Amino acid sequence: MKFFNRPTQQKLRKALRSSSHRMMWSIRAAYRALSLISLIEDAAVRKARLLKAVAHTKQRQARCWAERHPHMLLAAFPLWGSPQSFPVAPQASLKKRFWSGLALMSVATGPWAVAYAQFQSMFADMNEAKAVAEVGQVAFEQMTTILELSTAVIPLVGYVFIALIAAVAMGIHRLEIAATQMDLKAKPRVGYRFHVVQISSIALYLGLLAQCLSWSINHRSFAEPLFRWVTSTPLVLLPAILFLLLRRRLDRNRREVRVKLYGNTRRALFASLLSTSLSVGVLLLLMRYLR
Known part of the structure; x- marks a missing residue:
């Protein structure tokens, strides 16, 4: 489950058109920060899924080994x-x-x-x-x-x-x-x-x-x-x-x-x-x- 959703390009352009010069830089910085956090979260989710799959595989292998x-x-x-x-x-x-x-x-x-x-x-x-x-x-x-x-x-x-x-x-x-x-x-x-x-x-x-x-x-x-x-x-x-x-x-x-x-x-x-x-x-x- 993701907690940080990356903003779309359309939402970014709309926010920039209706903002001042300083606000534009703030919005761009926030967009880059949210993008970076979203990428990090995607990597963490993929890593957690991989570790979960590895754990299930090891558990299944251990169960099969114990039966043999x-x-x-x-x-x-x-x-x-x-x-x-x-x-x-x-x-x-x-x-x-x-x-x-x-x-x-x-x-x-x-x-x-x-x-x-x-x-x-x-x-x-x-x-x-x-x-x-x-x-x-x-x-x-x-x-x-x-x-x-x-x-x-x-x-x-x-x-x-x-x-x-x-x-x-x-x-x-x-x-x-x-x-x-x-x-x-x-x-x-x-x-x-x-x-x-x-x-x-x-x-x-x-x-x-x-x-x-x-x-x-x-x-x-x-x-x-x-x-x-x-x-x-x-x-x-x-x-x-x-x-x-x-x-x-x-x-x-x-x-x-x-x-x-x-x-x-x-x-x-x-x-x-x-x-x-x-x-x-x-x-x-x-x-x-x-x-």
């Missing part, structure tokens, strides 16, 4: 995850959202399935002789076959677990928004997909940790010398160095997410206290009724 590389999206979510990329009502179709969510949950549950298979192989090798002596070779092979087939159930359990936890997180977030804004009809700024990505990211990091642990136990002969060599070198400080380097970015992203979700830091603090109180209350109720 869901593992990188989950890995980078704690550093660059923004609620602005997860609106309440995305324009994508339900089928596309389902497959993208399934891909994210598959990436998150993959390390857990690998860790389960490694632990299963380790315990089978450790107890093979005892099991064969008790139930026989045929029964032991049938049992190991059933356990191998049960590995495919781990991703399904992970899908259900992530979906349920994300649903609970979405419900708590809606309650936080209603409580912080004092309005029961207040709408949250993020949709269900944001919580799915958040829970999937946590599950991915925990699954990678479980996979490293299972691999270390299952390959002790190779892992123990490697760990001794790492602990005897400065490489043992690498995790601490990475944490110190990324801690500032993590804290900044966490503050930005809180502000974007709740509006300000006071509302974010109140929402955090509310969710903590609810979690503690649920745990106390479970401890009371499970006795």
Whole structure:
């Protein structure tokens, strides 16, 4: 939208004919000033449109890249995850959202399935002789076959677990928004997909940790010398160095997410206290009724 309209030549001539000599120079100076301002504004508008087009292009490219590389999206979510990329009502179709969510949950549950298979192989090798002596070779092979087939159930359990936890997180977030804004009809700024990505990211990091642990136990002969060599070198400080380097970015992203979700830091603090109180209350109720 333009605020400075450049005067036409006809309006300028009409104003000059009906003015004095000094007024003519003033009108010409004003005309040149308005022309210069109009040119500057045209250039600014073109630049703003170009920047807007570039931003939309980069956002579309980032969305396409995230869909093609869901593992990188989950890995980078704690550093660059923004609620602005997860609106309440995305324009994508339900089928596309389902497959993208399934891909994210598959990436998150993959390390857990690998860790389960490694632990299963380790315990089978450790107890093979005892099991064969008790139930026989045929029964032991049938049992190991059933356990191998049960590995495919781990991703399904992970899908259900992530979906349920994300649903609970979405419900708590809606309650936080209603409580912080004092309005029961207040709408949250993020949709269900944001919580799915958040829970999937946590599950991915925990699954990678479980996979490293299972691999270390299952390959002790190779892992123990490697760990001794790492602990005897400065490489043992690498995790601490990475944490110190990324801690500032993590804290900044966490503050930005809180502000974007709740509006300000006071509302974010109140929402955090509310969710903590609810979690503690649920745990106390479970401890009371499970006795």
